[in-house]
Amino acid sequence: MLRSMKLKIVAIAMVAILMTFFAQGTLAFYSTVGKATNVVTSGEIQFIIHETTEQGTAFPSEGVYIVPGDVVSKEVTIENTCTHPFYLRVKVVYGVNAQELSAEDCFKLNIDAEHWEFHEGWYYYKSILTPGETTPCVFSHVEIVGDKVDNRYIGKTLSLTVSAHAVQSEHNPITDGKTYTASGWPME
Amino acid sequence: MRRIFCIIFILLLCFSLPTMAKESSVTYAGDSGEFIFTPGSSQSPTDLFPAFKDVMPGDTLTQNITVRNEASKKVKVKIYLRALGAQAGSEGFLSQLGLKVRAASDNTMAYMFDSAASETAQLSDWVCLGTLYSGGVVNLEVLLEVPVTLGNEYSGQTGYLDWEFKVEEFPVENDDPVPPTGDTFNRPLWFAILGGAGFLLILLFILRKRREKA
Numbered sequence: 001m002l003r004s005m006k007l008k009i010v011a012i013a014m015v016a017i018l019m020t021f022f023a024q025g026t027l028a029f030y031s032t033v034g035k036a037t038n039v040v041t042s043g044e045i046q047f048i049i050h051e052t053t054e055q056g057t058a059f060p061s062e063g064v065y066i067v068p069g070d071v072v073s074k075e076v077t078i079e080n081t082c083t084h085p086f087y088l089r090v091k092v093v094y095g096v097n098a099q100e101l102s103a104e105d106c107f108k109l110n111i112d113a114e115h116w117e118f119h120e121g122w123y124y125y126k127s128i129l130t131p132g133e134t135t136p137c138v139f140s141h142v143e144i145v146g147d148k149v150d151n152r153y154i155g156k157t158l159s160l161t162v163s164a165h166a167v168q169s170e171h172n173p174i175t176d177g178k179t180y181t182a183s184g185w186p187m188e
Numbered sequence: 189m190r191r192i193f194c195i196i197f198i199l200l201l202c203f204s205l206p207t208m209a210k211e212s213s214v215t216y217a218g219d220s221g222e223f224i225f226t227p228g229s230s231q232s233p234t235d236l237f238p239a240f241k242d243v244m245p246g247d248t249l250t251q252n253i254t255v256r257n258e259a260s261k262k263v264k265v266k267i268y269l270r271a272l273g274a275q276a277g278s279e280g281f282l283s284q285l286g287l288k289v290r291a292a293s294d295n296t297m298a299y300m301f302d303s304a305a306s307e308t309a310q311l312s313d314w315v316c317l318g319t320l321y322s323g324g325v326v327n328l329e330v331l332l333e334v335p336v337t338l339g340n341e342y343s344g345q346t347g348y349l350d351w352e353f354k355v356e357e358f359p360v361e362n363d364d365p366v367p368p369t370g371d372t373f374n375r376p377l378w379f380a381i382l383g384g385a386g387f388l389l390i391l392l393f394i395l396r397k398r399r400e401k402a
C-alpha cells in the first residue's frame with residue numbers, strides 16, 4: 001500500500017516536472033516595465049528696459065528737477081534677455097499730477113527715426129532684436145518745452161513713462177518689412 | 189599640418205554636438221534589469237524629449253529615440269510601449285500641443301500615435317515595437333506640433349507626460365532568423381581556404397616523409 005502511494009507520488013512529481021519543462025518552452029523568461037517621464041517646456045519672451053544718463057549711470061528713479069527749456073539726458077534702450085528673437089514696440093506716456101493740466105507737448109524727444117518707426121501711437125523697432133542684443137536708443141534727450149511749461153507747472157511733477165511690447169519673430173512673417181504688420185501684438 | 193587637423197576635428201565636434209544632444213535612447217540591459225533612459229533633464233532623470241524644450245508657437249520639432257536591446261545573445265525580447273498621458277497639472281498646456289509617434293524605419297508614414305500630447309489615444313494599450321535580438325534597435329520618431337495660435341497664458345510652462353516601456357524575454361530558438369549583425373563573413377570561401385590549407389599541409393607532410401625515407 002505504502003509502496004503504491006510512493007509510486008503515485010513519484011509519478012505525479014514526474015508529470016509536474018515534465019509540465020514545467022514544456023511550460024518553459026512557451027512562456028517568456030522575464031518581463032519588466034520602465035517608466036519615462038518626458039518633459040515639454042514652452043519658451044517665453046523677456047526683455048529689460050534700460051534708462052540711463054549720457055554718463056552711463058542709471059536714470060534716477062526719484063526723477064530730476066527741471067526748469068522750462070532744460071534738456072535732460074535720458075537714454076532709453078531695450079535688451080533681449082531671452083533665447084528667442086522678437087519684434088518690439090515702445091510707447092511713451094506723459095503725465096502730470098494735476099488734473100487741470102496736460103503733459104502733452106511739454107516734452108520733446110529726439111526719437112531715433114533711423115531705427116524706430118512711429119505707427120498708431122507706438123514706436124516700432126524696424127529690425128528683429130536677437131537674443132542678447134540691445135537696441136539703439138529710442139531717444140537720448142528730453143527737452144522740456146519752454147513755451148508749454150509755464151508758471152502753472154511750478155511745483156508739479158511731470159512724468160514720462162516708457163512701456164514696451166514684444167512679439168516673437170519666429171514663424172511670424174511681416175509685410176513690406178514693416179514690423180507693425182507682425183501677428184500677435186498684445187491688446188493695449 | 190597637425191594644427192589644421194586639430195581645427196578640423198574641433199569644428200567637426202562643434203557641429204556634431206548639437207545633433208548628438210538631441211538624440212535620446214531607451215536601453216534594455218537584460219536579465220529583467222531596469223531600462224536605462226538617456227539623456228534625462230533637470231526636470232526628470234528619465235526625460236526622452238531634449239528636443240522639446242523652450243518650444244514656441246509655430247514650432248514643429250522632431251525627437252529621435254533609439255530603443256535598444258543589450259540583453260545576452262541567448263534571448264530575444266519583445267519591446268512594448270504605451271502612453272500614460274499627462275501628469276496632473278500638465279493637461280491644460282499639453283492638450284494644446286500635437287504629438288505624433290512612429291517607427292522611423294517604417295516609411296509608410298503610419299503613426300502609432302497621433303493626438304494631443306496630453307492624451308493616451310492609440311497608445312492606451314501596449315503596442316509592440318518589435319522583436320529584438322541582442323544588439324537590435326528600433327528607432328522611434330516623435331513629432332511635436334505647437335500651434336501658432338498658442339496664447340501667452342502658455343508661455344513659460346512645463347508639461348510632464350509619462351510613457352511606459354515593457355520588455356518580455358524569450359529564449360532564442362534554433363529556427364529563429366539570424367539577426368543582421370553587420371558581419372559579412374563569407375563562410376563557404378573561408379571553409380574552402382581552410383580545406384585548401386589543410387590539403388597543402390598534408391601534402392607537405394607526405395612529401396617530407398617520402399624525402400626522409402629516400
